[in-house]
Amino acid sequence: MSRKFSPQAVFFDLDGTLVDSVPDLAEAARRMLAELGEAPRTDAEVASFVGKGIPVLVERLLTVGRGPVPEDRLAQGLASFLKHYDDTNGLLTTAYPGVLEALPLLLARGLKMGVVTNKAEAFVAPLLEKLGLLAFMDVIVGGDTLAQKKPDPEPLWHACTQVGVAREAALMVGDSGNDALCARRAGLPVLLMTYGYNEGVAVDTEDCDGLLSSLVELPPLLTNT
Known part of the structure; x- marks a missing residue:
């Protein structure tokens, strides 16, 4: 992937992106x-x-x-x-390879990070805590945090507001067409993981700005250092 990104915040989907749940x-x-x-x-x-x-x-x-x-x-x-x-919740779920390696690198760059998921909010923080991921997140937006959920753009806009970052300064990382559509509607660039859940549809057919096979591929694409 030749394109570079300069976000101040990166928002992740949860299931199929950060964790195999x-x-x-x-x-x-x-x-x-x-x-x-x-x-x-x-x-x-x-x-x-x-x-x-x-x-x-x-x-x-x-x-x-x-x-x-x-x-x-x-x-x-x-x-x-x-x-x-x-x-x-959390008994057998694992973080995907590369996640625990990549998040400290993103944190070291001063990036705000958060989870924007359609999973009910009550299940998100306990799962992230069990997997050692919660401390990296500045905001959690669940499927019932707002009246709207992905692919409505409001969850991403809400996350931007919560971390104090302009909408045009954020990046979405997901694994599905639902994530891609949400980001497109919100006006954010979006990268999709190749290993996640996309309702049986090949992820490389989705409208996105690039594909990642591991989250450790993300830091080299960022230029805000």
Whole structure:
């Protein structure tokens, strides 16, 4: 990648970008589906359902390939999933290779950093803390922090405001078309990780400013030193 960036802040998606959380999500899904008397899902199916927040994940778990379900069944599934994910969050999730190496390098450059995710906010800080990532983050914007969630641009704009950085001085790093669309709508450049979750769509087909195979590839692309 030849393009360089000069951000004052870098905002990261969480699932599929900083951390591989499918094992914990899949375990919560198995417990939820068993509790509701539904057939199980594979880890690969769960991975393809991730990206638009827990309510959408639960809806997909219950309906994709199985037909519609009534609203009260969705509500029952959501309550069950949240209960089980509270127990499984952080048990098997790991930071991707390169993340723990790259974040100190970005911090040393004086960059503000934050997580902008569609995961419910209550699950984000505990997970980051368990993985040793929380101390690097100046702001967390979850899927229920605001009335809007990605791909609406407001979560990114809110993150900029919280860290005191102009919108044009921020960079988004994600793993999906949802992240790319959010950044485009917000007017931010966006880089996508090649290893994450993109709902079964090849990430190199998305409208972004570049692809990264490891987060350690990011610091050399930044010129604000």
